[in-house]
Amino acid sequence: MIIEHSQMEVETKTNLREGKGSVQMTLLGGRQLQKHCRILSEVLIPVGASIGPHSHSGETEYYIILEGTGLVDDDGKLVNVKPGDVVVTGGGATHSIEGTGKVPLKLIAVIVTDA
């Protein structure tokens, strides 16, 4: 099955996980994902906006950075990320991410569940 980009559902989330501003999530795989895939979305985070800190247990989230730069709190450690980098969060670890730099931060978020 091919899902054309223009047909994808886009959700706007404000203060996601108590983050700042609004982020846009494009549902890449439709509403009915593979059973162990909880999220497969393109996420657009404007400069200064963020997804607040939250943890992942029983699942792993991958943030694949596509465009822009961001500041990640990677389970307590602050790290700057750039296109090509990947943030891996699971096993109860916490992360947050904020758009920095001059252009919106674009990433793909994939969550794969354990059970």
Place this chain on the structure above:
Amino acid sequence: MIIEHSQMEVETKTNLREGKGSVQMTLLGGRQLQKHCRILSEVLIPVGASIGPHSHSGETEYYIILEGTGLVDDDGKLVNVKPGDVVVTGGGATHSIEGTGKVPLKLIAVIVTDA
């Protein structure tokens, strides 16, 4: 955990699934992925190169097109794909993909397994 792009392992696969030429796969999540995630890679397919037809049973593969254009055989139906489009293949369906146009086709491949 943050994996910097420069630290990622890159594999070159020639005639992948009996496709044409060579494709490059960058392992985005390292060698040890979440247990239901079999592949999480950036795939670079030069113009004219391809991944030949193959099916997916007991798992679902998502191709998220990032750059370039491609020709996909989507379980028997030929479809042109462009950045932002997603190819979803599971339940025993078959797919192949070839780089077309003028620049290499770049995509992210995610395979999530059922069991």
